[in-house]
Amino acid sequence: MKKEMGAKAFKLMIAGLFAISATIVPVTASFAAGEALGAKCTTEGESTGTKSTSLVCKENKSGRLVWAKVKLSDSNLAPIRPLRAPRGSIEFWHWRAEDKAIFDKIIADFQDLNPGVKVTQVISNSTDYTNTALNKVRSNPKAAVVTTFRGSQFNQAATAGLLKDLSNEQFAKRNVIKSMMGAGQYQGKQLGIPYQSLFNNPVYNIEIFKKEGWKLPKKFSDWISYCKTAKAAGYVPMAWMGAFRPQALQIINSSLMNTASTDAQLNAQISAIDTGKDPITIKWVKDMAGKYADLRDAGCFPDNPKGVTEAAGNTLFATGKSPILPTGSFSMGGIVKLNEKMDGNMGLTGFNFTDDVNARYTGITNNTFILGINSKAGRTEQRIARAFISYLVNGEVATAYANGTKQHVTVLDVEYTDSNLRNTASIMSERLVLAPRFTFLNQGVRDILEDALIAIVGGETVDKALEEGAKLIKQKLG
């Protein structure tokens, strides 16, 4: 798409674009209103999509809210075409067995475009991947494309110098959405490209909410009354999976998001806990933990909460016994596999732990599945990896991935046709913060804090749980 053109041609193009886009871009509430470049708009920050040609509503020089060219990438130039790969073979390491089939297709196409090139997926489940992948790729020159989890694992890889610097790569600047790249940055360098864009917010059953005539809770007291109402009506208000810590504490993101008045303060206070400077008995953590006790007392969680497995939690939601699954958009694919009737029946809603509807943040987003080039791989292998990643961040390829796996991505020019992805696009208009859970860099400390919160949900008092946890953290870091 050409950028530099005369104003008149521009207006014509926009009119044409509007006509086309009105039929194929995801239908969001704003779309009926007639966006056109330069035209008036109402909600600042709202955008029409993640295409390089999309429009976003922002203030112009005279202070009026108008539709402007969205500049989602870090460049004014259009996304680049995929790079050519030299001959050879590499391994693509990741943990998503559920994505294997789609990646197989993508890889097959990549290999067709680049004869003499072979890419093999190496998949292990997420627990093993977190535990052993870095160690293994370090001594494997063929493991050229290495994916990391945001947070502790990416940090480990970065500090150990395992990831090649991508800061100067054109595709890192032109093909992806800039605001979503933070998760792959370390000390100012882009060491990886986060591929997935997730929304760690509760998933709700659209039909049930409609049937019962409930409104989506917008503040904490709304959530309390929702729980009481839903429980009285015979539902399990939240399908919370206490037996599996990684999923159980997806909600820690929501509970953390408004505990500070600025981003800097939020990062600082989390870092203080992470490094042991502050104990978890400090007031802000105590207040946050108290909310978990409140939710517990309102009956939000299932019976025997600490024993509910992932499978059980998903079943509760998929069978309609629970109107809310407190995990995130990434669960949708699995739910549909469990019960096809849930396809198109799921939406996302923010989980506001404060009673202020104008709180700074109302929702969570996360960028993970960080694609990186293994700096310990062979020279040719690294070049193939580079080409492969450039291929993955191509709009068409990413579109196939997104719709096939029911996940949002960080790539520009992606067409979301899957109904679940479109239903959840509205979350993008919430005030989203990047999942704070992953700013904890010390896994041991984070696990202890999360265990304390799980204990609270299981019935422990806030004080006791936090005191015991504080002691354990002190010993761990001491």
Next chain:
Amino acid sequence: MSKTEAGARKGASSRPQKSGPRGRLARSNDRAYFLMAIPALLVYALFYLYPTLTNLRYAFSEWDGLQEAKFIGFKNFTRSLTNDDTFYKVLGNNIEFTGLVVIFQTALSLLFAIFLLKNTRASVALRTLYFFPTILSSVSVAMVWQFLYEPNLGPLNVFLNSIGLDFLALNWLGSETITLRAVAFTQVWFHTGQMMVVYIAGLQQIPQELYEAAEVDGATRWQQFKSVTWPMALPTTAVVMAYTTIQSFRAFDLIYAMTQGGPNNSSSILVTLIYLTAFNEYRFGYAATQSIYLIVFILVLTAIQRRLLRTRY
């Protein structure tokens, strides 16, 4: 011709000589026998002992597995002994777990061996059934029992609730007090059949005359057990207990797959702690220290058992 045969040729002299414990033949035979053990020793030492020992030296360092290790002397050791509640908690868990498993697995396998001692068709069929769980992989067993134990949807609690025993429908894998025992139960379920078979062989060697004599003296079943069965089966008991102990210390696969050591480390035993410390927290040095404790612990425990049961095996 194998290496050992050549070695044996070299070691033993060609003329037949006087045999006897201290004779020259005996000693040179010793050399030949020793040489027979060399292949095993080489494979074992190179591919198993050597990597383990190189890892254990990190017990004196701080190492994240990826970068350079930092030597810190005995800090890890003092830390785990004086400033690590989790270590003691897990140690306590391990003792309780092993204790429960050894007692129940030994007792139940002995009991079922007695029940199924006669080689009738029915007994053999039941023996086959009871042995079955052992051949499953531990991950399979873990997944199945995790499913059975699910507190709200799992068959166990659903059944208990349906017959009105809901006070028994506990939070099997989600309660800090119960989880360890629930996992121990699964471990016993897993291996009782295996130990039962060992006991059957041992019991079948006890001469019938001893029982007949006891019956003539008017001894009840229980008295026969106490005076004949138990003492005669002591060597078997020693083997069963030793093997069960070691097996319980190594139950990593089962526990990790069922609960990952949770909730809150209440079902974590030493091996799971070591694994998580190394691979979840990237603290390989500290994990090596814990490993040393584990190895020492097992060796001491088995030595004590041997002493107590006063048998050689």
Next chain:
Amino acid sequence: MIYKVGRAFGLTLFSVLILIPVLVVVLGSFKGDLELMTKPLALPERWSFDNYRNLLEGGQIANNFKNSTIVTLFSVLLTLFISSLASFGIARIIHVSGKVLLLLFTMGLAIPAATSIIGIYQLFVTLNLTNTLHGLVIINVASTLPISIFILSAFFRQIPTEIYESAAMDGAKPFRLYRSVALPLSRPSMGAVAIFLFVITWNDLLYPLLLITRSDLKTLPLALIDYRGEYAINFSMIFTAVMVASIPMVVMYLAMQKSFVSGLTAGAVKG
């Protein structure tokens, strides 16, 4: 009387305890996940072979099977050979070095796997043995030598010395003693150890997980855990995989039932 009642009760209880999980797994493999979670003990509404089809088509089951068979066969045979040789040697050594050797090997039983795997991984990487079936065989042999020698040396020690002595009188050297005297006598316990090793090696997850990342080289149990996806566990597929993975064990077990029961205990008991 009490005994009869107690016995009947105990046997029934334990039998039920074993049959129920087995039933859940067997029936579950024919159900979809939702039905499995909501009605685990009921007969499937519709006996669906979908799971089996997915497993056998999508996965590389035939390949996994082949890999497991090759690795297990070679590992067991090699271990049996060198451990029986070593066990015989250890059993016959009069000098205290025999006891030392035995202790060295038994120590291997006390070492937790988590301790050795880092070192093993690095060694195998250096020797280029990762992602190879022969590498897997080597580590299997090295790690099963302790238990094998533990059991076999006990058995060899049991063989009355007179039998050895009379053969020695005829001029038999140590290796000849091993081959013509000890081996034939030890057939039952070798058989038992063989079955033992077969089960351990076939079901092993640890070393394949550590050393094999190429999907075409994975063994059966390793492929089984791939059904734990990142955000959902597909229980019905897992149960189907359990069924498929267990079939060889079950078949072998039923066929060799007699030696399982008798031979398994031959050496282990009289120690």
